[in-house]
Amino acid sequence: MTTTLNRELSEVVSSNRLNIDTIIHGDCLTILKTMPDTCIDFIFTSPPYADNRKKTYKGIPTNRYVEWFLPISNELRRVLKPEGSFVLNIKERSEGGERQTYVIELILAMKKQGWLWTEEYIWHKKNCYPGKWPNRFRDAWERCLHFTKKKKFKMFQDTVMVPMGDWAEKRLARLSERDKIRDESRVGSGFGKNVSNWLGKQYVYPTNVLHLGTECGNRGHSASFPVTLPTWFIKLFTEEDDLVLDPFMGAGTTALACIQLKRHYLGIEMMEKYCDLAQGSINKWNERINNNNNIRQLSF
Ligand SMILES: C[S@@+](CC[C@H](N)C(=O)[O-])C[C@H]1O[C@@H](n2cnc3c(N)ncnc32)[C@H](O)[C@@H]1O
Numbered sequence: 001m002t003t004t005l006n007r008e009l010s011e012v013v014s015s016n017r018l019n020i021d022t023i024i025h026g027d028c029l030t031i032l033k034t035m036p037d038t039c040i041d042f043i044f045t046s047p048p049y050a051d052n053r054k055k056t057y058k059g060i061p062t063n064r065y066v067e068w069f070l071p072i073s074n075e076l077r078r079v080l081k082p083e084g085s086f087v088l089n090i091k092e093r094s095e096g097g098e099r100q101t102y103v104i105e106l107i108l109a110m111k112k113q114g115w116l117w118t119e120e121y122i123w124h125k126k127n128c129y130p131g132k133w134p135n136r137f138r139d140a141w142e143r144c145l146h147f148t149k150k151k152k153f154k155m156f157q158d159t160v161m162v163p164m165g166d167w168a169e170k171r172l173a174r175l176s177e178r179d180k181i182r183d184e185s186r187v188g189s190g191f192g193k194n195v196s197n198w199l200g201k202q203y204v205y206p207t208n209v210l211h212l213g214t215e216c217g218n219r220g221h222s223a224s225f226p227v228t229l230p231t232w233f234i235k236l237f238t239e240e241d242d243l244v245l246d247p248f249m250g251a252g253t254t255a256l257a258c259i260q261l262k263r264h265y266l267g268i269e270m271m272e273k274y275c276d277l278a279q280g281s282i283n284k285w286n287e288r289i290n291n292n293n294n295i296r297q298l299s300f
Contacts, residue, residue: 006241009264012039020243023255023267023282025275028247031268032075040079040266041154041242044230044254046089046223047072050102062095065102066109072247073110079245083154085237086115089123089225091142097135103143110147118153119146122209123229144210144233159235161203172199220277221251230257238263252278256285 005013005020012018017036024031047069051059060068076086092103107117121144131138172195179195198204212228230253234244240262246254249267251274258265259282269275 004241005264009039009241009243012036018266020264020266023249023252023269023275023278025270025272026268027270028268029072029075032072032079032247035075035079037078038081039243040245041081041084042234042238043076043080043084043086043245043247044089044233045087045246045248046225046250047248049091049223050093050100062093062100062102066106069106070109070113073115074113076245076247077114077149080149082149083152084149085118085153085155085233086147087121087233087237088145088147089142089229090145091139094136103145107145114149115147116149116151117145118148119208120144121146121233123225124209124211125214126211127213144229154237154239156236156239157205160206160232162206164198164202164204171195175199221274224251224253227253227257227260230254231261234258234261234263249278250274252281255282259285259289 009020013020018039048060050062050065073086080086090103090106092100094100111117123142123144125140125142128138128140175196210229210232212226212232214226230244230246234254234257238244238261241264243264243266244254244258245266245268247268249255249269252267255265255267255278257263267278269278
């Protein structure tokens with residue numbers, strides 16, 4: 001790892017109050033309680049999804065999900081820096097023909113805990129496998145809930161800009177007079193736009209819908225997300241050398257994104273076999289980076 005430590009981080013690390021660039025084996029609530037206040041820049045995680053993976057790791061009953069998560073989110077809030085962000089990848093399951101409401105209840109409970117529910121991003125799973133259910137269609141999206149401690153937080157929007165694409169050629173080729181001035185909303189929403197501002201621009205800001213594949217290199221974990229998911233959010237909410245926490249680390253995907261982006265990571269994982277799996281992937285990833293003269297654009 002060629003990442004360096006900023007002064008703040010090197011103080012907590014050298015005083016043995018925090019381990020970094022490591023996967024800690026244990027229950028996240030217990031481990032979080034040992035960590036110092038406000039030491040983490042960004043938290044990205046995907047917790048166990050209420051009951052449905054009982055066979056692979058301990059599931060949480062749907063009706064106890066909020067009660068189980070709140071002590072954890074309380075600790076996450078304590079360890080997060082004031083200008084930091086927490087992105088929670090989650091999706092409520094369907095039970096007995098009905099979508100459950102524990103994610104909605106969790107959002108309300110976390111707001112009472114002091115979190116600001118700043119935004120909701122949608123991860124659209126571009127290539128999810130087909131299927132048929134009697135009362136719905138295949139599930140092709142998950143929530144990425146963005147929580148912050150303050151209204152003003154660290155965000156680097158330019159790092160996730162996307163090519164303007166076809167829209168520019170078609171729409172900007174036919175600018176009306178109205179397009180050339182600030183066009184106040186005709187429905188009175190208060191939002192105005194000046195379309196001609198985008199003339200000559202190659203990149204624009206993305207929407208809050210991320211169209212990403214589900215492929216995750218078959219790394220031996222039944223619930224891994226693709227490395228592109230944490231990568232996008234880490235770029236948006238952190239700078240080089242920042243410290244990113246994933247309290248439900250699984251196969252180590254968040255750590256791999258951090259290594260590629262020169263961020264520090266800290267992972268917590270309850271199951272030893274997943275800690276080993278994550279550490280194996282991290283070692284391989286680091287080896288490949290070293291063998292490629294530090295080229296970090298690697299894929300599985
Ligand atoms: C949805 S998976 C995370 C997968 C991960 N995002 C990846 O890409 O591989 C949730 C993980 O949390 C772990 N876990 C469940 N309860 C935990 C707890 N209390 N503390 C730490 N890890 C826990 C599970 O063993 C599982 O690996």
